[in-house]
Amino acid sequence: MMSPEVSLPLALVLGYLLGSIPFGLVLTKLAGTQDLRSIGSGNIGATNVLRTGHRGLAAATLICDMLKGTVAVIIAGYGGGPDAAMLAALGAFLGHLFPVWLNFRGGKGVAVYIGVLLGLFWPAAVVFCVLWLATAATTRYSSLSGLVASFVTPLFLWWFGHPALASLCAVLTLLSFYMHRENIKRLQAGTEGRIGEK
Numbered sequence: 001m002m003s004p005e006v007s008l009p010l011a012l013v014l015g016y017l018l019g020s021i022p023f024g025l026v027l028t029k030l031a032g033t034q035d036l037r038s039i040g041s042g043n044i045g046a047t048n049v050l051r052t053g054h055r056g057l058a059a060a061t062l063i064c065d066m067l068k069g070t071v072a073v074i075i076a077g078y079g080g081g082p083d084a085a086m087l088a089a090l091g092a093f094l095g096h097l098f099p100v101w102l103n104f105r106g107g108k109g110v111a112v113y114i115g116v117l118l119g120l121f122w123p124a125a126v127v128f129c130v131l132w133l134a135t136a137a138t139t140r141y142s143s144l145s146g147l148v149a150s151f152v153t154p155l156f157l158w159w160f161g162h163p164a165l166a167s168l169c170a171v172l173t174l175l176s177f178y179m180h181r182e183n184i185k186r187l188q189a190g191t192e193g194r195i196g197e198k
Contacts, residue, residue, distance in 0.1 A: 007080025008087055015072040015091025019112060020099035023064035024049045027057050040193070045107035047142040047195070062111050068092060069115025077119070086168050089116035093172050097179055108179045110146040113153075113172055121157070121165055128153050140194040143183035150176045 024044040028036045033052045036044055040051035046062035072092040077085030096112045098104040110132070117125035128149045135145040150173040157166035177184070186192035 004080070004083065007076075007084045011076035011080050011084035011088040012091040014076055015069075015088035015093075016095040017091075018068045018072040019092030019095025020101060020106070021064075021068055021095075022099055022102055022106065023068070024061040024107070025102070027060055027064070028052060028054075031057055033057075043107055044102070046111060050195070065096065065107070065111035066115035066118065068096075069112040070119040073116050073119030082164075085120060086164065089120060089168060090171065092116055093175065097175060108143075108146065108183075109172070109176050110142075110150070113146075113150060113169075113176065116172075117153070117169075120168075121162060124153055124157055124162075124165070124169070127156050136195060141187065141192055142195050143180050143192060144187055146176065147180055147184070 022044045024046065025036050028034075028049060031054060033054065036042075036048060036052070040048045042048070046058045046065065049061045050058035052058075069089065069092040072088040073085045076088030093109050093112050093116065095106075096109050097106045099106040114125050114128055117128055131149040131152055132145040135148045136142060139145070150169075154166045154169040154173055157163075157169055183192060
């Protein structure tokens with residue numbers, strides 16, 4: 001196992017590079033659809049891919065965005081231990097939000113949030129998904145579902161005795177709320193688009 005002086009910075013960089021792969025944009029370009037950034041919310045995530053009418057592409061984007069977070073955590077954890085794994089999680093999340101390849105304009109991070117939880121503590125990923133699905137089924141707002149799930153997840157982790165991971169997820173949640181700031185305004189105004197709307 002590498003020394004912390006080497007493994008921790010490497011974990012952050014590895015996470016960032018993996019997280020910054022814009023799977024939504026890559027998959028839609030390969031499928032020959034219009035530029036994902038020119039439709040709907042302009043976002044590169046699975047919800048906006050769904051607006052192209054390609055459910056399969058949306059599902060593939062969701063899975064790939066999740067897995068890039070999981071892979072980053074697993075590789076870093078294997079090479080540098082739990083602290084490296086958590087830094088890789090932060091890096092992957094930042095990479096998705098601010099990808100270097102897209103002038104630092106990326107996605108909202110919900111899928112990556114789930115992915116890093118899968119790698120770090122899978123029961124929290126289950127809680128996140130259940131909350132997301134329950135909110136989505138009730139409201140049909142993807143943004144609200146992500147906000148509710150990301151708000152509750154750090155509280156769940158803290159309550160069940162994982163303070164370090166709860167602190168990391170609190171940071172991810174704050175970043176997620178920042179990235180959803182326009183969605184929050186539209187939710188308050190009643191103009192937010194619902195799941196399935198183009």
